[in-house]
Amino acid sequence: MTMPQPEHPVRAALVGAGMIGRAWAIVFAEANFAVSLWDPEPGATAAAMAYIRQQLAELSRAGLLAAAPEAVLARVTAAPDLPTALRDANHVQENGPENLEVRTALFAELDRLSPPGAVIASSTSGMRPSSFTEALPGRARCLVAHPANPPYLVPLVELCPAPWTSRETMARTRALMLRAGRRPATLSREVDGFILNRLQGALLAEAFRLVGDGVVAAEDLDTVVKDGLGLRWSFMGPLETVDLNAPGGIGDFCTRYGGLYEALQEQMRPRAWDAALVGRIEAARRALLPLGDIEARQAWRDRRLMALATHNAAQPTK
Numbered sequence: 001m002t003m004p005q006p007e008h009p010v011r012a013a014l015v016g017a018g019m020i021g022r023a024w025a026i027v028f029a030e031a032n033f034a035v036s037l038w039d040p041e042p043g044a045t046a047a048a049m050a051y052i053r054q055q056l057a058e059l060s061r062a063g064l065l066a067a068a069p070e071a072v073l074a075r076v077t078a079a080p081d082l083p084t085a086l087r088d089a090n091h092v093q094e095n096g097p098e099n100l101e102v103r104t105a106l107f108a109e110l111d112r113l114s115p116p117g118a119v120i121a122s123s124t125s126g127m128r129p130s131s132f133t134e135a136l137p138g139r140a141r142c143l144v145a146h147p148a149n150p151p152y153l154v155p156l157v158e159l160c161p162a163p164w165t166s167r168e169t170m171a172r173t174r175a176l177m178l179r180a181g182r183r184p185a186t187l188s189r190e191v192d193g194f195i196l197n198r199l200q201g202a203l204l205a206e207a208f209r210l211v212g213d214g215v216v217a218a219e220d221l222d223t224v225v226k227d228g229l230g231l232r233w234s235f236m237g238p239l240e241t242v243d244l245n246a247p248g249g250i251g252d253f254c255t256r257y258g259g260l261y262e263a264l265q266e267q268m269r270p271r272a273w274d275a276a277l278v279g280r281i282e283a284a285r286r287a288l289l290p291l292g293d294i295e296a297r298q299a300w301r302d303r304r305l306m307a308l309a310t311h312n313a314a315q316p317t318k
Helices: 019-030 044-061 069-073 082-086 100-113 167-179 196-212 218-233 238-243 249-267 275-288 291-313
Strands: 011-015 034-038 076-078 091-094 119-122 142-147 156-161 183-186
Touching: 011 019, 011 082, 019 034, 019 044, 019 069, 019 091, 019 142, 034 044, 034 082, 044 069, 044 076, 044 291, 082 100, 091 100, 100 119, 119 167, 142 167, 156 167, 167 183, 196 218, 196 275, 218 238, 218 275, 238 249
Parallel strands: 011 034, 011 091, 034 076, 091 119, 119 142, 156 183
Antiparallel strands: 142 156
């Protein structure tokens, strides 16, 4: 009888301790990975550790931590410098600013300093990995692993390869993300914005157009999504949604409504997000939510996501 092989321990180095880096620390520490966290900005890592402590307590109160918050926090170490953060890492997650010049220089450093067997992933929201890894000697071990925000409450992670990313790199990263409790979606090739932001961009484009053309108020547009589309989309994708919306499935749906949707696409011409349009929508949002209340509303959002995660954990997946 073949005995199952024990899983190798994971040492994850997180480069950048901002909103996404600190959230990855929670994800990886909760999965029992050894986490090293570093940021070049003075005070950023200390602030991140305080945030992680606070969020772990919130997750524990919601019943979403398998271990005590102190035990999970003990798996995260604040590194004093980049070489120390990368030492012995087998997964490196970069969380720097959305700046191509900065990211290219940072990846050169990561490729030079990381252990030879480490995968190097970027959390970029939309940059093609080829744009900042082409010149690297170790480019085959580089990819994008783009999370949804906040990663410790929204399990999606998009895995996007560059043309030269090896199959082993993709397979290893997918296995690691599954081990960390993520729901990976793998792209076969790179596209700008990956999948989530392309879908979100399509919806935002039409949302801005409808509000800009005076068809609907900003508040009512959000109502259509949160009290309509979003209820189904919280547990089904758009293709499954329409598959269930006609007696004969998606083929029947397309026969019934394909003409309507084709005609709608002809009306959905690109519209610039000019200052006047953005100003109108911003004014509508600020009337509903003053700028000074955004952090409190973000905390409310996270508590709602925690409640949803607790609910989803108790529901059948089939």
